[in-house]
Amino acid sequence: MSLVKIYEEGIKSSIICNSCRYCEGLCAVFPAMEQKRSFLLEDMDYLANLCHQCSECFYDCQYAPPHEFNVSLPTQFARIREQSYKKYAFPSFLSKAFDKNALLTSLLLLLFLFLGFVGASMQKELDLSTHGGDFFVLIPYDYMVGVFSVVGVLVFVLLLISIMSYAKAICLPKFSLAIFMKSLKDALSLKYLGGHKNEGCTYPKESRSNIRKYFHHLTAYGFIFCFIATNLGAFYTHFLNLHAPYDFTQLPKLFGFSGGIMLCLGTAGLFVLKILADEELVDKKSVKMDYAFLIMLFLASFTGLILMALRQSELLSYTLWLHLSTVLCLFIMMPYSKFVHMFYRFLALLKFNTEEAH
Amino acid sequence: MEILHYDLVVIGAGNAALCSAIAAFEANSKLKIAILESSPKKWRGGNSQHTRNLRSMHEAPTDVLSDSYSEDEFFEDVFKVTKGQTNEEYARFVISRTPQAVEWAKKHGVRFQPSMRGTLHLGRTNAFFLGGGKALVNAYFSYAKALGIDIFYEHEALELILQDSRAKEALVLDKQGQRELLFRAKAFVLASGGFESNLDWLEEAWGQRARNFIIRGTRFNQGKMLRSMQKQGAKIIGDPTQGHMVAIDARTPKYDGGIASRVDCVSLGIVVNKRGKRFYDEGEDFWPKRYAIWGRLVANEEDQIAYSITDSKVQKAYMPSLFEPIVASSIDELASKLELDSLNLSQTIEEYNAKVIDGKFNHTILDDCHTKALEIEKTHWALRLDSPPFYAYPLRPGITFTYMGLAVDKEARVYKNDESLYENIFAAGELIAGNILTQGYVAGFGMSIGTVFGRLAGENAAKELR
Ligand SMILES: Cc1cc2nc3c(=O)[nH]c(=O)nc-3n(C[C@H](O)[C@H](O)[C@H](O)COP(=O)(O)OP(=O)(O)OC[C@H]3O[C@@H](n4cnc5c(N)ncnc54)[C@H](O)[C@@H]3O)c2cc1C
Ligand code: HEM
Ligand code: SF4
Ligand code: SF4
Numbered sequence: 001m002s003l004v005k006i007y008e009e010g011i012k013s014s015i016i017c018n019s020c021r022y023c024e025g026l027c028a029v030f031p032a033m034e035q036k037r038s039f040l041l042e043d044m045d046y047l048a049n050l051c052h053q054c055s056e057c058f059y060d061c062q063y064a065p066p067h068e069f070n071v072s073l074p075t076q077f078a079r080i081r082e083q084s085y086k087k088y089a090f091p092s093f094l095s096k097a098f099d100k101n102a103l104l105t106s107l108l109l110l111l112f113l114f115l116g117f118v119g120a121s122m123q124k125e126l127d128l129s130t131h132g133g134d135f136f137v138l139i140p141y142d143y144m145v146g147v148f149s150v151v152g153v154l155v156f157v158l159l160l161i162s163i164m165s166y167a168k169a170i171c172l173p174k175f176s177l178a179i180f181m182k183s184l185k186d187a188l189s190l191k192y193l194g195g196h197k198n199e200g201c202t203y204p205k206e207s208r209s210n211i212r213k214y215f216h217h218l219t220a221y222g223f224i225f226c227f228i229a230t231n232l233g234a235f236y237t238h239f240l241n242l243h244a245p246y247d248f249t250q251l252p253k254l255f256g257f258s259g260g261i262m263l264c265l266g267t268a269g270l271f272v273l274k275i276l277a278d279e280e281l282v283d284k285k286s287v288k289m290d291y292a293f294l295i296m297l298f299l300a301s302f303t304g305l306i307l308m309a310l311r312q313s314e315l316l317s318y319t320l321w322l323h324l325s326t327v328l329c330l331f332i333m334m335p336y337s338k339f340v341h342m343f344y345r346f347l348a349l350l351k352f353n354t355e356e357a358h
Numbered sequence: 359m360e361i362l363h364y365d366l367v368v369i370g371a372g373n374a375a376l377c378s379a380i381a382a383f384e385a386n387s388k389l390k391i392a393i394l395e396s397s398p399k400k401w402r403g404g405n406s407q408h409t410r411n412l413r414s415m416h417e418a419p420t421d422v423l424s425d426s427y428s429e430d431e432f433f434e435d436v437f438k439v440t441k442g443q444t445n446e447e448y449a450r451f452v453i454s455r456t457p458q459a460v461e462w463a464k465k466h467g468v469r470f471q472p473s474m475r476g477t478l479h480l481g482r483t484n485a486f487f488l489g490g491g492k493a494l495v496n497a498y499f500s501y502a503k504a505l506g507i508d509i510f511y512e513h514e515a516l517e518l519i520l521q522d523s524r525a526k527e528a529l530v531l532d533k534q535g536q537r538e539l540l541f542r543a544k545a546f547v548l549a550s551g552g553f554e555s556n557l558d559w560l561e562e563a564w565g566q567r568a569r570n571f572i573i574r575g576t577r578f579n580q581g582k583m584l585r586s587m588q589k590q591g592a593k594i595i596g597d598p599t600q601g602h603m604v605a606i607d608a609r610t611p612k613y614d615g616g617i618a619s620r621v622d623c624v625s626l627g628i629v630v631n632k633r634g635k636r637f638y639d640e641g642e643d644f645w646p647k648r649y650a651i652w653g654r655l656v657a658n659e660e661d662q663i664a665y666s667i668t669d670s671k672v673q674k675a676y677m678p679s680l681f682e683p684i685v686a687s688s689i690d691e692l693a694s695k696l697e698l699d700s701l702n703l704s705q706t707i708e709e710y711n712a713k714v715i716d717g718k719f720n721h722t723i724l725d726d727c728h729t730k731a732l733e734i735e736k737t738h739w740a741l742r743l744d745s746p747p748f749y750a751y752p753l754r755p756g757i758t759f760t761y762m763g764l765a766v767d768k769e770a771r772v773y774k775n776d777e778s779l780y781e782n783i784f785a786a787g788e789l790i791a792g793n794i795l796t797q798g799y800v801a802g803f804g805m806s807i808g809t810v811f812g813r814l815a816g817e818n819a820a821k822e823l824r
Contacts, residue, residue, distance in 0.1 A: 015678070015680060016680055018678050019617075019618045019620070019680045020616070020617050020618045020680075022491075022493075022617070023489055023490065024471065025471040025472070026488065026489060056489065059493070059496060060489030061490075061492065062407050062490060062491070063618070066401070196469060196488060206496075207500070
């Protein structure tokens, strides 16, 4: 579907909703629509990222297909969200590669990184049986820290640029600390994925449940835990001079292990739900990006757990290389993948809550 | 011909039908109940899927209704709008049962919007369905399904086969299987809506004019049950031309345009007919109150078309609408876009502008902006049309539902022509709205009538079967 058509459809539906308003009260999107009489492309980028794709309004809509008005916010907004990720991504040529085929690109990247690690390791004489669980026996310390810091900083800067241009496009108003905290709470609790009064949303099918929210919580918090674990690890190594492997009483391990399990379960759950979901709710095109992101998250956490399990074995080197490549790949993908959704959604909530307070 | 056996067959699957099927089951859970819905699953729920709210009296604020709204005030509202053409006994009977209707709906999975959003009062008189009427019917459908009630989609009842004062079976067309079958049952509830979707029938009542009507709701309310009962001697009440008819955007699809096709600016500008002439006082009263009269007004104009015209001054004062207004920078241009005689239109507007008495414009009260010395005055909100661009919406009569229907007693039993009652036939909803309303309409009363009588029909049918 052409870009113009994607936005046109969303705008057409928003105009219909705006003169219907039956779904007011379901989520933030409808009151946000009512602020406007006509819609610009940027308004759609805002509304689409405010939508949590809970699908409630699809089943409630008197104008949903087969009605000729063809209102289907969850699918139409998913399509626009995907466009919005691309539109504000920086530099944009990289986003095109992910756009063409998100999964293939990420897997190729993964392979490439994996070979890079193998190559770097080969510079050393390796005795695979005597590493004693120490990574740096396998991969040169400088190489590992070097690669990750450079990529980390770069990704951070690129993400920041994207996020700022999105904020500018949607005209993020001045917000107060209180509103910031409220929006953070709405984001962290996924308020609008809980449906009305937290009774759950109609996903993957018509009957209501909170299951998607729970799996998302596992995914998001699992990710955050893993992120904390990595940083703690670096802190322990550099400042406390405490080196891996850590045991279960130490924080990096605690966060890493629990985070890894949560992330695995969460992404697997979301994956299954996505397969089960009502065909009319998932947009075939934008869904590929969801799958690529889910699979990469799963691989990163899964290989991390395997790594823990195989620490003392001869297979350590391969799992280490694999894990490091998946994590790095995830990093590189960040500015161009679904990863950005959390920032865009948060900014959308921030805008909504600020406007609502007035 | 295949025969299916049930204790109770409910014909229709809108609000009234679903309420009666569920209520019947709850009165007697041994009953084997079938619901026949003429539409495919995706279009289920009749006009009820297009509704927004239900009107309910209440003594004190509730979670879904603010302040209070007494039985008397509710009745007053009905009385005023129908110009007294209402059956007080029946109207009060329904009104007094509306609080239970809301509670009953909630208990069966229907969700309402909270009465307050921020500082905005949503509803004092009407409880708004969260997600609208489609969410309401969805809730009832899944409730009914969970109870084990059989739902037959694309099954249209063609005739009710009577024997003396009992209904024996229903002749039903299975549209998918392209075959006819018989549903035999001990009792029947008819809740199949009015006949507003049946253009031939509308034409019988309205003449050629009906061809230009737009049907705001479902295409499946063909009035087959009403016709069948009428033929077999049931008592019919109401006039076939009476119903709820509003002026809607002429560009609306023939069926199922629903709420989004409304045009909200009539009282803020002027309305002209095909000859470019005004034909009624646009500022007579607030829009929600006058909303329902404009359908009939337009229906009586040539070619059943009219144009609501405003200028840029008042654009912010009305609800945005589904269709773009027709915009023009001069009256001439507007006339040519609307295919009206330019001379006539500018004459009308000049004359109108000349007779406007300046006042303080306020569209939230009956203000003092009016015209003086026009053949048809505009009594409020009269502003000169002098600030281009000009905005116009074409209007057509949009029919919501018809009032002619079956006469029932207060147990929802259907009367015969000889004033006796059928033993096992009950009716509810739009099909019996004429017992209460004979003209005019107050928003939200349709769903009140359907819920109250739907439940009664179901409960009394179950009682009959005990
Ligand atoms: C756009 C619009 C907005 C409205 N808004 C409101 C509102 O906000 N509040 C309000 O109170 N009222 C409103 N109304 C009026 C309201 O819709 C009706 O009063 C109410 O829905 C009547 O319910 P019912 O169950 O009698 O009929 P319906 O809901 O119309 O149901 C009739 C059912 O019978 C089926 N059927 C018809 N013939 C047959 C047959 N022969 N065999 C099998 N099935 C058959 C139909 O498919 C349908 O499912 C609105 C109406 C419209 C069109
Ligand atoms: C600001 C915090 C966040 C918010 C508000 C948020 C919101 C959402 C919402 C509403 C969805 C469903 C709609 C869609 O698919 O676009 C979603 C999907 C998803 N989110 Fe988040 N999210 C947040 C943080 C995270 C984090 C930290 C992760 C993990 C890295 C994550 C991983 C995912 C995944 C994998 C999906 C796809 C799920 C699917 O396909 O069903 N999210 N997010
Ligand atoms: S989703 Fe459908 S029912 Fe809901 S507000 Fe929009 S048009 Fe109305
Ligand atoms: S899908 Fe859910 S979150 Fe998105 S607009 Fe509809 S109700 Fe709101």
